[in-house]
Amino acid sequence: MLPAAEAEAKILDLVPPPTEVEQVSLDDCLGRVLAKAIPSPLDFPHWDNSAMDGYAVRYEDVQEATAERPKLLTLTETIPAGRSPTLPVGPGQAARILTGSMLPAGADTIVIQEVTQRQGDSVLVLETPEPQQFVRHRGSFCRAGEALMAPGLSIGGPELAVLASAQCLQVPVFPQPRVAILSTGDELVMPDAPLQPGQIVDSNQYALAALVRQAGRIPLPLGIVPDQPQALRAAIQSALAQADVIVSSGGVSVGDYDYVDEILAELGATLHIRSVAVKPGKPLTVATFPAERGTAPLYFGLPGNPVSALVTFWRFVAPALRKRSGLANSWGPTFVPATTRDALKAGGQRETYLWGKLETTTQGYEFTLAGGGHNSGNLINLAGTNAMAVVPVGTKLIAAGATVSVMVVGS
């Protein structure tokens, strides 16, 4: 059994970063990954402008202004945002300026209106400002030609704002990996089928498609595959034709109907991992197919137990998808140190994941174990949780009140 950290590193080594680039319109690129650096077409700010409502002045005119000896300046004009100044500010003059307005020639400093007194077409300055105060200088945020953003960034609200500001209407992004999802098992039926004795609903299909979609990738749910070698072979071949990553659940242990590894080998795949020292999730299969076009397809055979499938997805598949999507770094899951409110028990043989709720308190992170059975077949008490406490190999008990590493998995 491979230790979890080694399995993660091995999996990430198998995943090449994407090389193809596609152009997507600005309106459609939320959640995509930027494929190229975006050079700035212009200076940010585009021109010197005011950060406050007040008066644009020449510093030398007001450097000795006080409430007792205010400085009187003659107003040239009012400059609203969105219009160019029409007059320079000469000695003894000021322009009325609003936040975001362009600085007029000659002015170098903004005096906020709170420290002035308006007198018709003139203004009294009652305080000496700092030189150049409240001026946002042209190019001080980013100069034309410099990179606005590096490749590998996930495009969210701030990134969209930058792209829009730079008038980048077509955005270079990496193609999204297509992730085929297969459920193996003769006992599985769709949620609308009446359950016969021995049958259960294929819940993994829903859970895994949701996690793929939440990760911003495209799930291809390919349905239920019976425990028959021919059917499994055909399903994997069909998945290979459509997907970059294949995620199956079930059929990877040592049972009489666990055919996944055997079929993968028959189809020419290289099996890199067959079991990992995690609980739940031990019988995890990771394989690659020879690359026929572009990148070698990656296969994850997750264990069928519902919690095992999700834990192995969060711990191993999600990082691989992040790297495969072109994200620059931080592929691994997020682990935070938390105080556990409950005692955490484990067997000590495998790194053990116990699900529960992570909360932020004034004391820091706190973890509460989900009530009910911590059994890899129990998906019921997984609902409403957002984290997994990790009990390391060799540890059988983490006492209540002690610190534990917690993997953050959702909201």
Ligand SMILES: Nc1nc2c(c(=O)[nH]1)N[C@H]1C(S)=C(S)[C@@H](COP(=O)(O)OP(=O)(O)OC[C@H]3O[C@@H](n4cnc5c(N)ncnc54)[C@H](O)[C@@H]3O)O[C@H]1N2
């Ligand atoms: N003799 C041994 N038996 C088992 C071992 C072992 O080491 N020696 N490992 C156990 C562990 S740990 C796990 S985890 C499971 C993994 O089994 P498989 O990946 O082969 O999965 P299946 O046998 O097909 O199913 C296991 C379990 O999960 C249910 N299942 C399967 N698919 C779904 C689905 N899509 N939705 C909901 N539930 C699903 C299935 O009905 C079984 O109950 O093996 C242990 N056995």
Ligand code: MOO
């Ligand atoms: O690894 Mo299994 O996932 O313990 O139930």
Ligand SMILES: [Mg+2]
């Ligand atoms: Mg089995």
